[in-house]
Amino acid sequence: MAESSSYLTATADAYDAVAQLYADLVRDSLDRLPLDRAIVSVFAELVRKEGPRPVVEAGCGPGYMTAHLRDLGLDAYGIDLSPALLDIARKDYPGLRFELGSMDAIDVPDGELGGLLSWYSAIHVPPPEMPAYFAEFRRVLAPGGHLLIGFFESGGGPVEEFDHKVTPAYRWPIDELAELAGKEEFVEVGRMLREPLEDERFRRGHLLMRRQAAVTG
Template identity: 70%
Template sequence: MTESAPYLTATAQAYDSVADLYADLFRDSLDRLPLDRAALAAFAELVRTDGAGPVAELGCGPGYVTAHLRSLGLDAFGIDLSPRMIELARAAHPGLRFEVGSMHALDLADGELRGILSWYSVIHTPPRELPPYFAEFRRVLAPGGHLLLGFFESEGDPVTEFDHKAAPAYRWPIDGLAEPAREAGFAEVARMLREPLDGERFRQGRLLLRRS
């Protein structure tokens, strides 16, 4: 897997093309999602309890969740494949750090991070390519660091490709996503499933993990 893998290039281009619309649609989305805010708050509290250090949102889009993490007291910054998303994030949140980059090859030192948020970003990774992502997450997390995943759940079915509006994407059974994380050296801390709200098609999953 390389930076020029076709699905990475296609995903970056797809999000570049919809970045402005995406930013407008989702800018205030957390305001109406109390369970999502609760999951982010629990992640933030665990990271703060374990000690100070940087937290990366990988696949940060226009940066509104990175900014929310900062409001929860975390030293948060964002990384995204899409240059246009990073432009929008920097414009909307000039006091925060945002960088163009790929989750599978992070320009970060071993053990540099205290936490990682992957909020609907691994959904675009073909299932066979996912294990190296978890290996990279483990590499850059300090021992005991936390990882929070947000994703679309497949309601007990196998991994299922669906027609995401930006780029091809996959729904995961929650146990199916927990397994490669465990194999990569993460211990499960908690999980959440919530039913789709009006305008949502699928059940939403969250996995909170700790680097063993």
């Protein structure tokens, strides 16, 4: 527990230190990413189809993706570890709700959510802890709820730590990440791999998954 707490504190402190710079960098990033927008739109459509449940962006940062989910017709709010990023999110999107919190302990009852978005936020989770995050995502999602994860893909190699500009992060092989999710009652709906743009270093991975009902008896 102490190690996990230390990692979370280090991540929050790192983003607090560069909050405004980071917010300025990512605020309009979706404008040039049609494939990324497409997978998020599919996620939103599937969530809306299942009914009017709230959606959480876990690791919302400065809130631009939470706002995008709102614009896609979802009852979305964001949680993040960084108080400084949350201050920016609340200033930039005053009509939306943003709360201090961690992805591994989301403050909602079991089965409350219709959807959960982790958009390049689980990249900072140490690999041994990732199964616990999927377990928490399963807990908070209703049966039939959808999970979308955006991450840096390892190009088929093993999980690899890399020098993220803010704080250490990890690249995952998409099959391994899907397998971990499958152990927590998630079934893959679809995936999208995108090659890096000229100013990007790594291939981008996106996994869209649906939570199944627990099997009993």
